[in-house]
Amino acid sequence: MKKMVGLTLGIACLAAAFIAQANTSAQLVVRGTITPAACNLSLAGSGIIDYGTIRSGELSQVAFNPRDERTTSLVVNCGTTPARFGITFTDLQAGSKVTGILGAGYTEAQNFGLGSVGTRRTGGYSVTLRDLRSSGFALQPIMRTSAGAWQGSDGKVTQSPTQYSWRNNTTFAPAAINQLTGTLAVKAVINRAQDLDLSRDISIDGRATLVLSYI
Structure with missing residues (x-):
């Protein structure tokens, strides 16, 4: 009988402990994901600017050799959701740059x-x-270096980390737009013939990456 009493008392104590430790609060969790606008960046013709065949005899021996300007179309499509975005340009052949070849300006x-x-x-x-x-309205290019203030641009592209965007009013701030169309104008300049190895074919091999980022 003593064992039974002892067991009964033990259960009563455990029940009292459970009541004393009962939860009096609960946590509410609110979840979800906000995703940026799905903007697609594309260049006409896969972004290829082709200067074709250039005869070595056309090149000056002692002066830089500018070629005609060529263009390709730029399109950014964000669907039905207006977005503020910018583009950076990274030169993948920066190590081959010829200093001063572009000239004044x-x-x-x-x-x-x-x-x-x-x-x-x-x-x-x-x-x-x-x-x-x-949407038929003209935009003006603007630019900033890293996270600096936006300022006006003449459209001449400076390489990353400079970022380019576009405004639709007098305020120097990126406009929220659904679609952007524009032109990338490229002007190549060939080095002096005396600085090239003209005993062999020389491939013109300029490559740059455009990266779109949301602002």
Whole structure:
């Protein structure tokens, strides 16, 4: 009988302990995911600017050799959701840049390389943003360095970390738009013939990456 009493008392104590430790609060969790607008960036013709065949006899021995400007179309489509976004341009051939080849009005940060053969650098090119529009309305290019303040731009592209966007009024701030259309104008300049190895074919090999980011 003593064992039974002892057991009964033990159960009573455990029940009392459970009542004393009962939860009097609960946690509410609210979940979800907010995703950025699904903007697609594309260039007409896969972004290829083709200068075709250039005869070595056309090139000056002692002066840089500018070529005709060529263009490709730029399109950014964000569907039905307006978005603020910008684009950066990274030169994948920066090590082949020929200093001063673009001439007056350009900085070296606007000079993209055209590749090299051995230690001989082929040339350089510039990129300019033109004819920016959204839903039929003209846009003006703006730019900033890293996270600095936005300022006006003449459209001449400076390489990353400079970022480009577009405004639709007098305020220097990116406009929220559904679609952007524009033109990338490219102007190549071939190095002096005396600095090239003209005993072999030389491939013009400029490559740059455009990266879209949301603002």
